[in-house]
Amino acid sequence: MKLDRLLSVSDFERAAKKFLPRCVYGYVRGGTEDERSLRANRQAFDELGFLPRGLNVVDKRELSTELWGRRYAMPLGIAPTGLAGLLRHECDLDLARAAQQARVPFIISGSSSVPLEKLQEEDRDNWYQAYFPGDRARMSRILDRLRAAKIDVLVVTIDTCVAANRENNARMDFIIPFRMTPRLLLDGMLHPRWSVGVFLKTLYANGIPRFANLYEEIGPPITQEPAHGFRTGRDRLGWDDMVWLREQWKGRLVLKGVMHPLDAEKAEQIGADGIIVSNHGGRQLDGTIAPLAALPAIIDTVSERLPVMIDGGFRRGTDVLKAIALGAKLVFVGRATLYGAAVAGEAGARRVLSILATELDRDMALLGCASLSEVTAALLKTRAGAAFEAANYD
Numbered sequence: 558m559k560l561d562r563l564l565s566v567s568d569f570e571r572a573a574k575k576f577l578p579r580c581v582y583g584y585v586r587g588g589t590e591d592e593r594s595l596r597a598n599r600q601a602f603d604e605l606g607f608l609p610r611g612l613n614v615v616d617k618r619e620l621s622t623e624l625w626g627r628r629y630a631m632p633l634g635i636a637p638t639g640l641a642g643l644l645r646h647e648c649d650l651d652l653a654r655a656a657q658q659a660r661v662p663f664i665i666s667g668s669s670s671v672p673l674e675k676l677q678e679e680d681r682d683n684w685y686q687a688y689f690p691g692d693r694a695r696m697s698r699i700l701d702r703l704r705a706a707k708i709d710v711l712v713v714t715i716d717t718c719v720a721a722n723r724e725n726n727a728r729m730d731f732i733i734p735f736r737m738t739p740r741l742l743l744d745g746m747l748h749p750r751w752s753v754g755v756f757l758k759t760l761y762a763n764g765i766p767r768f769a770n771l772y773e774e775i776g777p778p779i780t781q782e783p784a785h786g787f788r789t790g791r792d793r794l795g796w797d798d799m800v801w802l803r804e805q806w807k808g809r810l811v812l813k814g815v816m817h818p819l820d821a822e823k824a825e826q827i828g829a830d831g832i833i834v835s836n837h838g839g840r841q842l843d844g845t846i847a848p849l850a851a852l853p854a855i856i857d858t859v860s861e862r863l864p865v866m867i868d869g870g871f872r873r874g875t876d877v878l879k880a881i882a883l884g885a886k887l888v889f890v891g892r893a894t895l896y897g898a899a900v901a902g903e904a905g906a907r908r909v910l911s912i913l914a915t916e917l918d919r920d921m922a923l924l925g926c927a928s929l930s931e932v933t934a935a936l937l938k939t940r941a942g943a944a945f946e947a948a949n950y951d
């Protein structure tokens with residue numbers, strides 16, 4: 558595959574769709590139930606338009622941004638995505654390397670399969686996303702593991718207290734614990750490059766993929782239910798646990814999956830260092846508003862000191878600029894880089910990041926801005942009839 562023939566994130570999605578078995582592509586693309594949240598994420602970008610300025614001198618453009626004293630090359634990062642190893646052999650490593658090369662953050666998923674200690678090699682500044690069980694003794698042991706692996710930024714996902722209703726996965730027999738069925742076998746046979754290059758290669762090199770980073774120990778293969786259950790007790794987790802966690806964890810603490818302004822306020826009160834406004838890419842509660850639509854009210858609620866980040870549906874530089882204009886500090890992409898990695902591993906994920914960087918640079922200039930601080934809500938207009946919150950951007 559000639560990567561320079563793929564010009565946009567959508568091109569990568571089309572190529573990934575061809576390469577991946579239907580069940581794996583469906584797992585990545587899909588949302589839950591009627592996919593209302595998934596659709597809302599993309600539609601929100603159409604409700605906002607730009608009012609660009611002309612004749613601003615924009616020959617010296619600066620895309621880099623600073624967060625907690627670290628400088629990132631652009632306001633973009635790679636969101637945590639579980640089971641990425643089904644798209645590419647050791648896909649987590651490809652994503653971590655691509656992020657490191659592009660000088661952007663990569664969040665290791667709690668449901669990933671390359672051990673986080675290995676992902677941390679070569680001085681990478683990865684963040685770690687936890688799916689904590691509702692059990693403080695176990696949480697303590699996970700924190701010990703993170704400290705030993707020199708993880709500094711801990712991201713706690715708060716939108717996954719119970720398993721989501723992913724009917725599309727169930728229809729294609731794609732369920733965890735994973736079981737081989739005739740339908741899956743046929744799907745694999747129809748995608749021989751994936752079967753040989755990913756499935757068999759992984760089985761041969763590492764055996765059945767494991768939940769390597771969910772708990773304090775390397776977990777069981779994805780064909781087995783973990784001894785303590787896959788999601789045991791997550792619905793017991795509450796704000797008290799976050800207060801406790803804040804006392805235990807001296808590194809940066811970020812809450813991911815914040816949608817309500819009152820939760821954003823609580824996150825700041827318990828001393829979180831940042832939040833990620835997210836509806837899990839439309840993969841948890843169906844029928845939520847888009848994170849982009851939730852952003853203005855959250856920005857209005859928290860103090861300027863709290864970095865507000867966002868993810869959900871970002872596919873273009875212009876999408877990222879809309880979130881920056883509304884006050885986001887950093888934007889994460891989930892599926893975009895996964896499609897890149899599915900097509901060509903690290904090189905594919907790098908190409909996707911570089912396409913987004915080029916778009917961001919060009920679009921910022923076309924908007925009349927030389928730096929991100931100039932990208933403000935004064936350059937946005939809601940489309941006629943759009944139901945966007947805090948819609949007065951004039």
Ligand SMILES: Cc1cc2nc3c(=O)[nH]c(=O)nc-3n(C[C@H](O)[C@H](O)[C@H](O)COP(=O)(O)O)c2cc1C
Nearest residue numbers: 636637638639666714837838868869870890891892
């Ligand atoms: C295949 C896949 C797996 C995901 N796994 C996780 C996960 O393990 N933990 C988590 O917090 N979010 C997970 N997410 C959600 C992403 O972190 C992110 O919120 C979402 O993908 C952003 O939307 P986008 O894919 O449209 O960019 C996953 C998303 C996808 C597509």
